[in-house]
Amino acid sequence: MTLGIVLLPFLVLAVAPPAVEPIIESPTQVSDLINRILNWVANIVMVIAVIMLFWAAILFLVAGASETAHTKAKNVLIYAIVGIAVALLAYSVPYFLGAVLTRQF
DSSP, rough: HHHHHHOOOOHHSSSSSOOOOOSOHHHHHHHHHHHHHHHHHHHHHHHHHHHHHHHHHHHHHTTTOOHHHHHHHHHHHHHHHHHHHHHHHHHHHHHHHHHHHHHHO
């Protein structure tokens, strides 16, 4: 009994680790992975841009007669619109690259 308890750590270490399977097995999986990454980035950018759009609206509402507050709200609105444009472009990049690489214009 005592010998079994003493040898237990060695028995546990004797177990073979599980086989690690490759993440990418074919070239099409590379493009799928890139598409998934671009979709995640586009979703994150779109969410941030929409939040900025709402923040710009709130800034415009509370600006009152202050010219500096209007300028700040206008800048936030411009950045939000640019963020939405970048997110929309990120959604279209995989399709554009697929058309360019396969020469199907």
